[in-house]
Amino acid sequence: MDNSMLTIALIVIPFIAAALMAVLPSKSAPRLAYQALHMVSLVAVCVLSVYLSITVIARDKTIIALGDWIHLDALGAVFVVLIGVVGLLVGWYSLAYIKHDEDEGLLNPAQVKQYYLFFNLFIFAMLIVALSNNVIMMWVGIEITTLVTVFLVGIYNNRFSLEAAWKYIIVCTAGVAFGLYGTLLIYANGADIMADPTMAIFWTSLVPYASQFDAMLIQIAFVFIVIGFGTKAGLFPMHTWLPDAHSEAPSPISALLSGVLLKCAILVIIRFYILAVEALGPAFPQMIMLVIGIISVVVAALSVLMQDDVKRLLAYSSCENIGIIALCLGFGGPLGIAAALLHCVFHGLAKALLFCLSGNVLMKYGTRDLSKIKGILQVAPATAVLLVLGFFALAGFPPFALFVSKVLAFVAGVVAGHIVIVVIFGIAATVVIAACIRVVSRSVFNKAPETVKKGDVGIAALIPQFLMVALILWFGIAMPGALFKGVEEATAIVLQEEGPVLHNDPLLKDLLATDEDTT
Amino acid sequence: MDGFMIVNILGGLLILTSLLVILIKNPKNAAYMYGGQALVLVAILATLGFVTGSSELYTWSVTAFFTKVIIVPAIILFALNKMQAKPDDLAPRFALVTTVLLVVGEVILCYLAVSGIELPTVAELKPALAISLAHFFIGLTCIISQRNIVKQIFGYCLMENGSHVSLALLAPEAPKLVEIGIATDALFSVVIMAFLVLRIQRSLKTLDANELTKLKG
Numbered sequence: 061m062d063n064s065m066l067t068i069a070l071i072v073i074p075f076i077a078a079a080l081m082a083v084l085p086s087k088s089a090p091r092l093a094y095q096a097l098h099m100v101s102l103v104a105v106c107v108l109s110v111y112l113s114i115t116v117i118a119r120d121k122t123i124i125a126l127g128d129w130i131h132l133d134a135l136g137a138v139f140v141v142l143i144g145v146v147g148l149l150v151g152w153y154s155l156a157y158i159k160h161d162e163d164e165g166l167l168n169p170a171q172v173k174q175y176y177l178f179f180n181l182f183i184f185a186m187l188i189v190a191l192s193n194n195v196i197m198m199w200v201g202i203e204i205t206t207l208v209t210v211f212l213v214g215i216y217n218n219r220f221s222l223e224a225a226w227k228y229i230i231v232c233t234a235g236v237a238f239g240l241y242g243t244l245l246i247y248a249n250g251a252d253i254m255a256d257p258t259m260a261i262f263w264t265s266l267v268p269y270a271s272q273f274d275a276m277l278i279q280i281a282f283v284f285i286v287i288g289f290g291t292k293a294g295l296f297p298m299h300t301w302l303p304d305a306h307s308e309a310p311s312p313i314s315a316l317l318s319g320v321l322l323k324c325a326i327l328v329i330i331r332f333y334i335l336a337v338e339a340l341g342p343a344f345p346q347m348i349m350l351v352i353g354i355i356s357v358v359v360a361a362l363s364v365l366m367q368d369d370v371k372r373l374l375a376y377s378s379c380e381n382i383g384i385i386a387l388c389l390g391f392g393g394p395l396g397i398a399a400a401l402l403h404c405v406f407h408g409l410a411k412a413l414l415f416c417l418s419g420n421v422l423m424k425y426g427t428r429d430l431s432k433i434k435g436i437l438q439v440a441p442a443t444a445v446l447l448v449l450g451f452f453a454l455a456g457f458p459p460f461a462l463f464v465s466k467v468l469a470f471v472a473g474v475v476a477g478h479i480v481i482v483v484i485f486g487i488a489a490t491v492v493i494a495a496c497i498r499v500v501s502r503s504v505f506n507k508a509p510e511t512v513k514k515g516d517v518g519i520a521a522l523i524p525q526f527l528m529v530a531l532i533l534w535f536g537i538a539m540p541g542a543l544f545k546g547v548e549e550a551t552a553i554v555l556q557e558e559g560p561v562l563h564n565d566p567l568l569k570d571l572l573a574t575d576e577d578t579t
Numbered sequence: 580m581d582g583f584m585i586v587n588i589l590g591g592l593l594i595l596t597s598l599l600v601i602l603i604k605n606p607k608n609a610a611y612m613y614g615g616q617a618l619v620l621v622a623i624l625a626t627l628g629f630v631t632g633s634s635e636l637y638t639w640s641v642t643a644f645f646t647k648v649i650i651v652p653a654i655i656l657f658a659l660n661k662m663q664a665k666p667d668d669l670a671p672r673f674a675l676v677t678t679v680l681l682v683v684g685e686v687i688l689c690y691l692a693v694s695g696i697e698l699p700t701v702a703e704l705k706p707a708l709a710i711s712l713a714h715f716f717i718g719l720t721c722i723i724s725q726r727n728i729v730k731q732i733f734g735y736c737l738m739e740n741g742s743h744v745s746l747a748l749l750a751p752e753a754p755k756l757v758e759i760g761i762a763t764d765a766l767f768s769v770v771i772m773a774f775l776v777l778r779i780q781r782s783l784k785t786l787d788a789n790e791l792t793k794l795k796g
Contacts, residue, residue: 196757196760196761200760204764207768217778217782218782219793220793222775223791225775226779227791229772229775230722233735233772234718237735237742240742240761241712241741241742241745244742245749247746247750247753248745248749248753251750251752252749258754260750261757274696274698276692276696277696280692
């Protein structure tokens with residue numbers, strides 16, 4: 061099979077798995093059947109996504125499939141790998157988590173089937189977003205992620221989860237409608253000036269024509285797109301659905317929503333950001349990203365500090381980190397773009413880890429209330445250690461990977477000359493560090509309540525979490541060459557420049573040269 | 580009277596009908612009104628097809644007739660009939676005058692925004708384009724102003740209709756697949772929202788968005 065076929069297979073596999081689950085009877089089919097289908101699908105997606113992405117990055121050549129509908133370039137590859145790897149690890153963790161919920165009577169067999177089925181559809185939808193070259197399909201992909209995850213957010217069928225599900229669907233569909241409107245404006249403009257109007261649907265054909273777009277139309281379109289897909293990404297002030305949906309969903313789903321889905325929405329924004337920069341020059345799009353980014357960072361950082369619910373705290377922290385990514389896009393330049401992309405990957409891993417860990421805590425304590433969660437170290441030592449590492453990583457301490465992306469973000473801001481914004485960003489980051497330390501000191505240490513039974517969650521739940529920590533440490537201490545090269549090529553795509561943009565950057569040139577001398 | 584004039588007049592009618600969808604309190608009647616509103620949209624698509632000679636637009640008007648005039652209201656009416664207790668007419672969050680003023684304001688703002696666009700295709704259709712953009716915001720107004728979650732679904736539909744008309748105005752030659760993709764997606768969204776509304780009504784015995792505020796947001 062050639063790479064185009066493999067790319068199509070990558071998208072289709074989780075869909076087939078979901079379809080097979082749909083035809084299995086929920087009562088008589090053993091749980092193992094769903095688990096097996098689920099894991100086979102996720103392993104295949106992970107292997108294919110890593111293989112195809114490495115191929116694209118190594119050859120620096122885009123894979124095209126299904127006419128021009130599907131494409132995998134280095135920019136998409138960064139996100140496809142995130143979907144594949146985090147999808148597998150979180151899916152693996154799900155087995156233990158869902159079994160626990162089933163044993164506790166929180167989920168019945170029909171709901172378990174629903175969980176695995178929609179989990180795979182969720183992966184399918186995100187792959188559509190990351191791999192679509194058709195701009196309308198990108199929007200459709202984002203819409204499908206909303207429609208399938210609504211069932212996952214509302215799966216417990218209680219007052220809170222139904223309320224969260226409603227808020228989620230209404231805010232996100234209305235929000236993403238803005239994204240559609242913006243997309244249609246750009247499409248219409250493209251169709252008007254291109255020799256073959258049918259090609260205006262493809263992102264790769266729009267890029268070369270972007271400089272001829274109508275300035276006013278593109279300004280309106282870009283604002284609509286940032287509002288629309290920014291709603292899905294959790295940017296302030298469209299983030300209101302996020303803390304509710306993320307806290308009410310089963311923890312592995314929160315992990316996937318925060319860790320991966322928000323980044324997929326960012327990818328769509330980046331795709332249009334490229335068009336907007338080509339059409340209008342960098343000033344307007346960067347200004348929009350800067351304003352929305354810094355407001356998101358500040359508001360979310362303060363919200364993180366005020367939360368007493370561990371999952372809401374993590375959800376607001378996701379808003380803060382998405383704000384950082386927007387900010388990096390606003391800073392622009394090779395450093396800013398690379399920081400944004402690296403932060404997508406690193407935050408994706410760290411937040412997936414922490415939401416899974418909040419699942420461990422939920423399994424042990426039966427509550428998300430931080431004032432009742434104390435003494436995790438006594439109750440579940442492995443979870444406690446992972447939690448400390450996770451929160452340190454989230455706070456951006458070395459040697460964790462987020463330290464690298466955050467430092468790069470600061471440097472990009474200074475280089476771009478936005479000193480005031482960098483200072484505000486620094487203060488907000490300090491507030492988040494305080495919040496992280498507060499959780500660790502209150503909940504990991506202290507005396508455990510007598511009612512909580514000692515003993516960690518099973519090894520099956522812990523292994524994927526250990527792997528996530530290992531990846532975050534690995535990327536922080538010695539970033540693999542393929543990841544760096546992928547981010548460099550993706551940065552070049554965003555900047556629409558040729559060559560090794562990071563190696564050519566005056567600030568990074570010497571650093572990367574010494575690095576290569578020693579290796 | 581030329582075709583463009585008719586399109587612009589129908590655009591005005593579209594605003595009026597959407598406003599009525601927002602203002603009618605009873606969700607069942609609002610569903611019928613929405614059907615009427617969608618009929619105006621179908622007329623716009625058909626007229627545009629006639630004016631521009633685009634056969635794609637005729638096909639659109641046919642699919643829009645089935646999806647928007649018939650299926651969407653039918654789904655909502657079905658969901659309303661399935662509800663165990665007869666839902667009360669919930670008063671909207673905003674007073675009538677506020678809503679009307681908001682809509683007028685949106686139309687004016689959109690008119691100003693559109694006047695800056697210099698695309699040759701829309702030269703004669705700028706009023707209609709302004710209206711379709713405003714229509715999008717009227718949908719948003721519907722979502723924000725309504726307490727009844729069924730009415731909020733109409734808000735989303737109105738937003739979607741606004742995008743649809745804009746697309747028809749700006750890119751009459753758009754391939755069928757684009758239009759079908761958007762229409763199908765919107766239909767799925769409405770089905771899932773109606774399903775969720777039904778579940779909320781059954782579990783929580785309310786359709787009032789003001790009562791769905793246990794979470795802090």
